[in-house]
Amino acid sequence: MQGGFSLESKEREILQLIEENARIAVDTLAKMVDLSIEETQAIIQKLEDQKVILGYSAVIDxxxxxxxxxxxxxxxxxxxxxxxxxxxxxxxxxxxxxxxxxxxxxxxxxxxxxxxxxxxxxxxxxxxxxxxxxxxxxxxxxxxxxxKKYKHDGVVFSDGEEDRRIVITP
Structure with a gap:
Protein backbone atom coordinates (compact mmCIF):
# COMPACT_ATOMS: atom_id res chain seq x y z
CA MET A 1 0.00 0.00 0.00
CA GLN A 2 1.27 3.42 -0.99
CA GLY A 3 -0.49 6.37 0.67
CA GLY A 4 -3.61 4.32 1.46
CA PHE A 5 -4.04 2.67 -1.96
CA SER A 6 -2.13 0.21 -4.12
CA LEU A 7 -0.74 1.11 -7.52
CA GLU A 8 -1.43 -0.98 -10.57
CA SER A 9 1.58 -2.16 -12.60
CA LYS A 10 0.81 0.25 -15.50
CA GLU A 11 0.67 3.13 -13.03
CA ARG A 12 4.06 2.10 -11.63
CA GLU A 13 5.53 1.91 -15.13
CA ILE A 14 4.22 5.37 -15.96
CA LEU A 15 5.58 6.80 -12.71
CA GLN A 16 9.02 5.32 -13.32
CA LEU A 17 9.14 6.69 -16.86
CA ILE A 18 7.92 10.15 -15.80
CA GLU A 19 10.43 10.21 -12.94
CA GLU A 20 13.21 9.48 -15.42
CA ASN A 21 12.00 12.08 -17.93
CA ALA A 22 9.17 14.41 -16.90
CA ARG A 23 9.06 15.90 -20.41
CA ILE A 24 8.23 12.61 -22.11
CA ALA A 25 5.38 13.06 -24.59
CA VAL A 26 2.11 11.36 -23.62
CA ASP A 27 1.91 9.56 -26.97
CA THR A 28 5.44 8.17 -26.49
CA LEU A 29 4.60 7.19 -22.92
CA ALA A 30 1.41 5.45 -24.08
CA LYS A 31 3.36 3.38 -26.62
CA MET A 32 5.97 2.44 -24.02
CA VAL A 33 3.35 1.10 -21.58
CA ASP A 34 1.09 -0.33 -24.30
CA LEU A 35 -1.97 1.83 -23.55
CA SER A 36 -3.98 4.35 -25.52
CA ILE A 37 -3.16 8.04 -25.20
CA GLU A 38 -6.52 8.60 -23.45
CA GLU A 39 -5.88 5.80 -20.93
CA THR A 40 -2.39 7.15 -20.25
CA GLN A 41 -3.68 10.71 -19.76
CA ALA A 42 -6.39 9.41 -17.41
CA ILE A 43 -3.82 7.55 -15.30
CA ILE A 44 -1.58 10.63 -15.09
CA GLN A 45 -4.56 12.80 -14.09
CA LYS A 46 -5.60 10.25 -11.45
CA LEU A 47 -2.05 10.14 -10.01
CA GLU A 48 -1.95 13.95 -9.91
CA ASP A 49 -5.37 14.10 -8.23
CA GLN A 50 -4.27 11.52 -5.62
CA LYS A 51 -1.10 13.57 -4.96
CA VAL A 52 1.13 10.68 -6.03
CA ILE A 53 2.61 13.01 -8.66
CA LEU A 54 3.36 16.18 -6.70
CA GLY A 55 5.07 18.15 -9.45
CA TYR A 56 7.46 18.06 -12.37
CA SER A 57 10.99 19.41 -12.18
CA ALA A 58 14.15 19.78 -14.22
CA VAL A 59 17.69 19.03 -13.06
CA ILE A 60 19.72 22.15 -13.86
CA ASP A 61 23.46 22.69 -13.65
CA LYS A 148 30.61 20.54 -5.95
CA LYS A 149 27.72 18.54 -7.35
CA TYR A 150 28.71 15.31 -9.11
CA LYS A 151 25.33 13.58 -9.38
CA HIS A 152 21.76 14.62 -8.53
CA ASP A 153 18.51 12.70 -9.08
CA GLY A 154 20.41 10.14 -11.14
CA VAL A 155 21.92 12.76 -13.45
CA VAL A 156 25.73 12.99 -13.62
CA PHE A 157 27.10 16.55 -13.77
CA SER A 158 30.13 16.66 -16.05
CA ASP A 159 31.27 18.50 -19.15
CA GLY A 160 31.94 15.21 -20.88
CA GLU A 161 35.59 16.21 -21.19
CA GLU A 162 37.92 13.65 -19.72
CA ASP A 163 41.47 14.32 -18.64
CA ARG A 164 43.39 12.99 -21.65
CA ARG A 165 46.86 13.56 -20.22
CA ILE A 166 49.17 10.56 -20.13
CA VAL A 167 49.82 9.35 -16.61
CA ILE A 168 53.55 9.26 -15.93
CA THR A 169 54.77 7.31 -12.94
CA PRO A 170 58.36 7.12 -11.70
Missing part, protein backbone atom coordinates in the same frame (compact mmCIF):
# COMPACT_ATOMS: atom_id res chain seq x y z
CA UNK A 62 23.33 26.18 -12.14
CA UNK A 63 27.13 26.49 -12.26
CA UNK A 64 26.75 27.09 -16.01
CA UNK A 65 24.43 30.05 -15.39
CA UNK A 66 27.01 32.44 -13.96
CA UNK A 67 24.65 35.15 -12.73
CA UNK A 68 22.57 32.82 -10.55
CA UNK A 69 25.24 31.06 -8.48
CA UNK A 70 23.97 30.05 -5.03
CA UNK A 71 25.38 28.31 -1.99
CA UNK A 72 23.76 25.08 -0.84
CA UNK A 73 24.12 23.77 2.70
CA UNK A 74 23.03 20.61 4.42
CA UNK A 75 22.33 21.14 8.09
CA UNK A 76 22.18 18.29 10.60
CA UNK A 77 19.73 19.22 13.36
CA UNK A 78 19.27 17.56 16.75
CA UNK A 79 15.88 18.31 18.27
CA UNK A 80 13.77 17.43 21.27
CA UNK A 81 10.56 15.87 19.92
CA UNK A 82 7.31 17.15 21.42
CA UNK A 83 4.96 14.81 23.22
CA UNK A 84 2.06 13.73 21.03
CA UNK A 85 3.45 15.13 17.76
CA UNK A 86 7.01 13.77 17.74
CA UNK A 87 9.18 15.54 15.18
CA UNK A 88 6.31 16.73 12.98
CA UNK A 89 5.72 20.03 14.78
CA UNK A 90 9.33 21.22 14.66
CA UNK A 91 9.70 19.89 11.10
CA UNK A 92 6.72 21.98 9.99
CA UNK A 93 8.18 25.10 11.60
CA UNK A 94 11.45 24.50 9.73
CA UNK A 95 10.07 23.65 6.27
CA UNK A 96 7.94 26.81 6.24
CA UNK A 97 11.10 28.95 5.87
CA UNK A 98 11.48 29.90 2.18
CA UNK A 99 15.22 29.10 2.26
CA UNK A 100 14.50 25.42 2.98
CA UNK A 101 14.67 23.32 -0.20
CA UNK A 102 14.28 19.91 1.49
CA UNK A 103 13.78 18.44 4.96
CA UNK A 104 14.15 14.82 6.04
CA UNK A 105 13.68 12.89 9.28
CA UNK A 106 16.84 10.83 9.72
CA UNK A 107 18.04 7.88 11.75
CA UNK A 108 21.47 8.06 13.35
CA UNK A 109 23.39 10.80 15.12
CA UNK A 110 20.98 13.64 14.30
CA UNK A 111 17.22 13.90 13.81
CA UNK A 112 16.57 16.19 10.86
CA UNK A 113 18.50 16.96 7.69
CA UNK A 114 17.73 20.39 6.26
CA UNK A 115 18.86 21.47 2.78
CA UNK A 116 18.89 25.22 2.24
CA UNK A 117 20.06 27.64 -0.44
CA UNK A 118 21.38 31.14 -0.04
CA UNK A 119 23.31 33.75 -1.97
CA UNK A 120 26.34 33.57 0.33
CA UNK A 121 27.78 31.49 3.18
CA UNK A 122 27.04 34.42 5.49
CA UNK A 123 23.37 34.36 4.49
CA UNK A 124 23.21 30.67 5.41
CA UNK A 125 25.05 31.34 8.68
CA UNK A 126 22.47 34.03 9.54
CA UNK A 127 19.65 31.60 8.74
CA UNK A 128 21.14 29.03 11.14
CA UNK A 129 21.83 31.52 13.94
CA UNK A 130 18.75 33.75 13.62
CA UNK A 131 16.02 31.36 12.51
CA UNK A 132 16.94 27.69 12.98
CA UNK A 133 18.82 27.80 16.29
CA UNK A 134 16.18 29.99 17.93
CA UNK A 135 13.46 27.30 17.63
CA UNK A 136 12.81 25.94 21.14
CA UNK A 137 13.11 22.25 20.24
CA UNK A 138 16.44 22.65 18.40
CA UNK A 139 19.32 21.35 20.54
CA UNK A 140 22.22 21.68 18.08
CA UNK A 141 23.09 22.11 14.41
CA UNK A 142 26.01 21.13 12.18
CA UNK A 143 26.28 22.87 8.82
CA UNK A 144 27.91 21.29 5.76
CA UNK A 145 28.44 23.42 2.65
CA UNK A 146 28.10 21.76 -0.75
CA UNK A 147 31.30 22.38 -2.69
Missing amino acids: WTKVKTTETVTAMIDVKVTPKRGVGFDDVAERIYRFPEVRALYLMSGAYDLSVVIEGKTMNEIARFVSDKLSTIDSVISTTTHFQL
Whole structure:
Protein backbone atom coordinates (compact mmCIF):
# COMPACT_ATOMS: atom_id res chain seq x y z
CA MET A 1 0.00 0.00 0.00
CA GLN A 2 1.27 3.42 -0.99
CA GLY A 3 -0.49 6.37 0.67
CA GLY A 4 -3.61 4.32 1.46
CA PHE A 5 -4.04 2.67 -1.96
CA SER A 6 -2.13 0.21 -4.12
CA LEU A 7 -0.74 1.11 -7.52
CA GLU A 8 -1.43 -0.98 -10.57
CA SER A 9 1.58 -2.16 -12.60
CA LYS A 10 0.81 0.25 -15.50
CA GLU A 11 0.67 3.13 -13.03
CA ARG A 12 4.06 2.10 -11.63
CA GLU A 13 5.53 1.91 -15.13
CA ILE A 14 4.22 5.37 -15.96
CA LEU A 15 5.58 6.80 -12.71
CA GLN A 16 9.02 5.32 -13.32
CA LEU A 17 9.14 6.69 -16.86
CA ILE A 18 7.92 10.15 -15.80
CA GLU A 19 10.43 10.21 -12.94
CA GLU A 20 13.21 9.48 -15.42
CA ASN A 21 12.00 12.08 -17.93
CA ALA A 22 9.17 14.41 -16.90
CA ARG A 23 9.06 15.90 -20.41
CA ILE A 24 8.23 12.61 -22.11
CA ALA A 25 5.38 13.06 -24.59
CA VAL A 26 2.11 11.36 -23.62
CA ASP A 27 1.91 9.56 -26.97
CA THR A 28 5.44 8.17 -26.49
CA LEU A 29 4.60 7.19 -22.92
CA ALA A 30 1.41 5.45 -24.08
CA LYS A 31 3.36 3.38 -26.62
CA MET A 32 5.97 2.44 -24.02
CA VAL A 33 3.35 1.10 -21.58
CA ASP A 34 1.09 -0.33 -24.30
CA LEU A 35 -1.97 1.83 -23.55
CA SER A 36 -3.98 4.35 -25.52
CA ILE A 37 -3.16 8.04 -25.20
CA GLU A 38 -6.52 8.60 -23.45
CA GLU A 39 -5.88 5.80 -20.93
CA THR A 40 -2.39 7.15 -20.25
CA GLN A 41 -3.68 10.71 -19.76
CA ALA A 42 -6.39 9.41 -17.41
CA ILE A 43 -3.82 7.55 -15.30
CA ILE A 44 -1.58 10.63 -15.09
CA GLN A 45 -4.56 12.80 -14.09
CA LYS A 46 -5.60 10.25 -11.45
CA LEU A 47 -2.05 10.14 -10.01
CA GLU A 48 -1.95 13.95 -9.91
CA ASP A 49 -5.37 14.10 -8.23
CA GLN A 50 -4.27 11.52 -5.62
CA LYS A 51 -1.10 13.57 -4.96
CA VAL A 52 1.13 10.68 -6.03
CA ILE A 53 2.61 13.01 -8.66
CA LEU A 54 3.36 16.18 -6.70
CA GLY A 55 5.07 18.15 -9.45
CA TYR A 56 7.46 18.06 -12.37
CA SER A 57 10.99 19.41 -12.18
CA ALA A 58 14.15 19.78 -14.22
CA VAL A 59 17.69 19.03 -13.06
CA ILE A 60 19.72 22.15 -13.86
CA ASP A 61 23.46 22.69 -13.65
CA TRP A 62 23.33 26.18 -12.14
CA THR A 63 27.13 26.49 -12.26
CA LYS A 64 26.75 27.09 -16.01
CA VAL A 65 24.43 30.05 -15.39
CA LYS A 66 27.01 32.44 -13.96
CA THR A 67 24.65 35.15 -12.73
CA THR A 68 22.57 32.82 -10.55
CA GLU A 69 25.24 31.06 -8.48
CA THR A 70 23.97 30.05 -5.03
CA VAL A 71 25.38 28.31 -1.99
CA THR A 72 23.76 25.08 -0.84
CA ALA A 73 24.12 23.77 2.70
CA MET A 74 23.03 20.61 4.42
CA ILE A 75 22.33 21.14 8.09
CA ASP A 76 22.18 18.29 10.60
CA VAL A 77 19.73 19.22 13.36
CA LYS A 78 19.27 17.56 16.75
CA VAL A 79 15.88 18.31 18.27
CA THR A 80 13.77 17.43 21.27
CA PRO A 81 10.56 15.87 19.92
CA LYS A 82 7.31 17.15 21.42
CA ARG A 83 4.96 14.81 23.22
CA GLY A 84 2.06 13.73 21.03
CA VAL A 85 3.45 15.13 17.76
CA GLY A 86 7.01 13.77 17.74
CA PHE A 87 9.18 15.54 15.18
CA ASP A 88 6.31 16.73 12.98
CA ASP A 89 5.72 20.03 14.78
CA VAL A 90 9.33 21.22 14.66
CA ALA A 91 9.70 19.89 11.10
CA GLU A 92 6.72 21.98 9.99
CA ARG A 93 8.18 25.10 11.60
CA ILE A 94 11.45 24.50 9.73
CA TYR A 95 10.07 23.65 6.27
CA ARG A 96 7.94 26.81 6.24
CA PHE A 97 11.10 28.95 5.87
CA PRO A 98 11.48 29.90 2.18
CA GLU A 99 15.22 29.10 2.26
CA VAL A 100 14.50 25.42 2.98
CA ARG A 101 14.67 23.32 -0.20
CA ALA A 102 14.28 19.91 1.49
CA LEU A 103 13.78 18.44 4.96
CA TYR A 104 14.15 14.82 6.04
CA LEU A 105 13.68 12.89 9.28
CA MET A 106 16.84 10.83 9.72
CA SER A 107 18.04 7.88 11.75
CA GLY A 108 21.47 8.06 13.35
CA ALA A 109 23.39 10.80 15.12
CA TYR A 110 20.98 13.64 14.30
CA ASP A 111 17.22 13.90 13.81
CA LEU A 112 16.57 16.19 10.86
CA SER A 113 18.50 16.96 7.69
CA VAL A 114 17.73 20.39 6.26
CA VAL A 115 18.86 21.47 2.78
CA ILE A 116 18.89 25.22 2.24
CA GLU A 117 20.06 27.64 -0.44
CA GLY A 118 21.38 31.14 -0.04
CA LYS A 119 23.31 33.75 -1.97
CA THR A 120 26.34 33.57 0.33
CA MET A 121 27.78 31.49 3.18
CA ASN A 122 27.04 34.42 5.49
CA GLU A 123 23.37 34.36 4.49
CA ILE A 124 23.21 30.67 5.41
CA ALA A 125 25.05 31.34 8.68
CA ARG A 126 22.47 34.03 9.54
CA PHE A 127 19.65 31.60 8.74
CA VAL A 128 21.14 29.03 11.14
CA SER A 129 21.83 31.52 13.94
CA ASP A 130 18.75 33.75 13.62
CA LYS A 131 16.02 31.36 12.51
CA LEU A 132 16.94 27.69 12.98
CA SER A 133 18.82 27.80 16.29
CA THR A 134 16.18 29.99 17.93
CA ILE A 135 13.46 27.30 17.63
CA ASP A 136 12.81 25.94 21.14
CA SER A 137 13.11 22.25 20.24
CA VAL A 138 16.44 22.65 18.40
CA ILE A 139 19.32 21.35 20.54
CA SER A 140 22.22 21.68 18.08
CA THR A 141 23.09 22.11 14.41
CA THR A 142 26.01 21.13 12.18
CA THR A 143 26.28 22.87 8.82
CA HIS A 144 27.91 21.29 5.76
CA PHE A 145 28.44 23.42 2.65
CA GLN A 146 28.10 21.76 -0.75
CA LEU A 147 31.30 22.38 -2.69
CA LYS A 148 30.61 20.54 -5.95
CA LYS A 149 27.72 18.54 -7.35
CA TYR A 150 28.71 15.31 -9.11
CA LYS A 151 25.33 13.58 -9.38
CA HIS A 152 21.76 14.62 -8.53
CA ASP A 153 18.51 12.70 -9.08
CA GLY A 154 20.41 10.14 -11.14
CA VAL A 155 21.92 12.76 -13.45
CA VAL A 156 25.73 12.99 -13.62
CA PHE A 157 27.10 16.55 -13.77
CA SER A 158 30.13 16.66 -16.05
CA ASP A 159 31.27 18.50 -19.15
CA GLY A 160 31.94 15.21 -20.88
CA GLU A 161 35.59 16.21 -21.19
CA GLU A 162 37.92 13.65 -19.72
CA ASP A 163 41.47 14.32 -18.64
CA ARG A 164 43.39 12.99 -21.65
CA ARG A 165 46.86 13.56 -20.22
CA ILE A 166 49.17 10.56 -20.13
CA VAL A 167 49.82 9.35 -16.61
CA ILE A 168 53.55 9.26 -15.93
CA THR A 169 54.77 7.31 -12.94
CA PRO A 170 58.36 7.12 -11.70
